[in-house]
Amino acid sequence: MDKLVISGKEFSSRLFLGTGKFSSNILMEQAIIASGTKMVTMAMKRIDMKDSNDDMLIHIKHPDIQLLPNTSGVRNAEEALFAAALSREAFGTNFLKLEIHPDPRYLLPDPVETLKATKMLVKEGFVVLPYIPADPVLCKRLEDVGASAVMPLGAPIGTNKGLLTRDFIEIIIEQSNIPVIVDAGIGAPSHAAEAMEMGADAVLVNTAIAVAANPVIMAKAFKYAVEAGRMAYCSGLASKNKMAEASSPLTSFLD
Amino acid sequence: MNIEINNESYNCTEEKTLQDIANRMDLNKPGVAIAVNMRVISRDKWDNYNMSENDKVIIINATCGG
Numbered sequence: 001m002d003k004l005v006i007s008g009k010e011f012s013s014r015l016f017l018g019t020g021k022f023s024s025n026i027l028m029e030q031a032i033i034a035s036g037t038k039m040v041t042m043a044m045k046r047i048d049m050k051d052s053n054d055d056m057l058i059h060i061k062h063p064d065i066q067l068l069p070n071t072s073g074v075r076n077a078e079e080a081l082f083a084a085a086l087s088r089e090a091f092g093t094n095f096l097k098l099e100i101h102p103d104p105r106y107l108l109p110d111p112v113e114t115l116k117a118t119k120m121l122v123k124e125g126f127v128v129l130p131y132i133p134a135d136p137v138l139c140k141r142l143e144d145v146g147a148s149a150v151m152p153l154g155a156p157i158g159t160n161k162g163l164l165t166r167d168f169i170e171i172i173i174e175q176s177n178i179p180v181i182v183d184a185g186i187g188a189p190s191h192a193a194e195a196m197e198m199g200a201d202a203v204l205v206n207t208a209i210a211v212a213a214n215p216v217i218m219a220k221a222f223k224y225a226v227e228a229g230r231m232a233y234c235s236g237l238a239s240k241n242k243m244a245e246a247s248s249p250l251t252s253f254l255d
Numbered sequence: 256m257n258i259e260i261n262n263e264s265y266n267c268t269e270e271k272t273l274q275d276i277a278n279r280m281d282l283n284k285p286g287v288a289i290a291v292n293m294r295v296i297s298r299d300k301w302d303n304y305n306m307s308e309n310d311k312v313i314i315i316n317a318t319c320g321g
Contacts (some may be wrong), residue, residue, distance in 0.1 A: 018321025028319065043320025046261045046313065047280075047287075057286040057317045072320050085295040086315050090288035157321070206321030 001230055004202055006179055007095075007127040007148040009066070011038045014196065015226040016068065016181065017219070018206025019060065027215055029059040035219035041068045041097055041204070044086060068129065070097040076110070077117035084121055096121065097151070099131040107157045111138050115145065122146035131183055134165035139172045139180075150176065151183040151204065154195065158207045160187025163194055173199045189218075189225030196229025197237060258310040265312075273304040276312070286317030 004011040017037040022028035032040060040060050060067065069087040074080045077100070084096050098121065100114050101107045114130050115138065121128045127148045132138055134152035142150055152172055155161035162185060163169060173180050179201035186192050187208045195203050205222055212218035256267045260276075270276045273296055277283055289296055290313045296304050 019319040020321040022319065025319075041321055043318050044288075044315045045318040047282075047316050049261060049263055055284065055286070055317075056319050061285070069317075070320055082290070082293065082295075086288040086290060086313075089295050089297055090286050090315060090317060092285070204321070 001227055002234065004179060006129070011066070011202075012036075013038045013223070013226075014202040014230055015192070015222055016041065016183075016202055016204035017209065018204060019056065019210075020206050021210035022215060025056050025059045028056070028210070031209055031215045031219040032060065032065070034216045034223070035209070036223045038064055039066045039068050039202075041070050041206070042091075043070050043072045044083065044090060045073075066095060067091045067093050068095050068097050069093070070099050070131075072099055072101075074100055075102040075113075076100065077113045077120065080113070080117040081120055081124075084124070084126055088126070094125055095127045095129070097129050097131060101131075101157075109133055109153070111135060114138075115141055118142055118147050119145040129181065134168040134172060136168060136171040136175055139176060143176065143178050147178060149179040149181055149201070151181045153184040154182050154191065155185025155187075157184045159185055160208055161185050162187055162191040166194075166198075169195070169200065170198055189221045192222055193225040193229035193232075196226055197232045199233050202226075256306060256308050258306060258308070258312060260312045261314060267306055271305060272302060273306065273312075274301040276306070277301055280314070282314065287314065288316075289314050 004014050013036045015035055015037050016039040017035050018041045019028055069091050071080050071083040074083050100110045109132050118128050118130050129149045129151055130147055131151045139150045154163040181202040182195040182200045183204040186205050192203045209215050209218045258265050291310050
């Protein structure tokens with residue numbers, strides 16, 4: 001499969017994996033390996049002063065895997081800047097999944113604060129991958145201020161509804177000069193394949209793998225779906241026709 | 256000396272520097288970041304960072320998320 005390039009760095013997998021909702025860190029690590037992913041997201045939280053804190057990072061750290069810390073929990077651009085500074089210190093990377101979703105009910109990203117934060121974070125040297133509504137105009141604005149990729153949502157986080165925003169993602173892909181990574185809402189390998197066939201550069205999957213009855217096999221199913229979708233896109237899909245077009249000769253041989 | 260760590264009061268008896276606090280709380284590992292009064296203090300500065308009365312410290316670590 002052709003390589004994905006983000007901010008000059010090459011990735012041999014086009015499946016990004018989120019680490020939330022796994023029933024154990026061991027299972028999460030096995031799913032990461034089975035998925036073949038080279039980009040893994042994680043979050044930050046204040047340490048618990050009373051309990052011992054779980055060291056999930058040892059299950060992810062691998063020389064081949066790029067950490068993609070997110071800013072989940074911030075409500076505006078100012079908080080995102082502070083979270084980004086903490087993230088760079090904690091994880092030793094400039095890569096950042098910028099997510100600003102102040103409303104916990106639908107977790108929809110705030111486009112105004114996201115654009116503002118992206119502009120400031122790029123100036124501070126971050127490789128910014130913003131999680132955003134599937135808005136083609138916003139995507140061009142983010143590209144203009146230096147985002148390294150855009151991550152439009154297929155459907156709200158954790159809903160598994162698939163590509164509800166399909167028509168807008170098509171426009172985003174057509175217009176974008178930076179990688180388009182479909183994030184959120186992808187609930188089945190077929191959704192991932194659909195996004196890749198449309199020409200998305202990558203997809204990010206978390207819930208659909210983490211809460212599957214068998215997350216490790218599901219991770220593998222997503223790996224194959226993403227690879228199949230990419231291969232199909234690169235091979236040039238046949239166009240749709242209104243009328244039937246015979247694939248067998250219609251010459252009469254019984255007469 | 257009284258400071259605040261993650262919004263809880265914390266009494267520094269022996270801890271003079273941020274490194275002392277990090278040692279006491281077992282923070283010398285990857286995935287941890289500390290800010291004092293909303294300014295991130297990088298790990299190589301912990302040793303020389305002297306704590307002051309009423310400092311507000313935020314300590315975060317890595318957690319699972321998508």
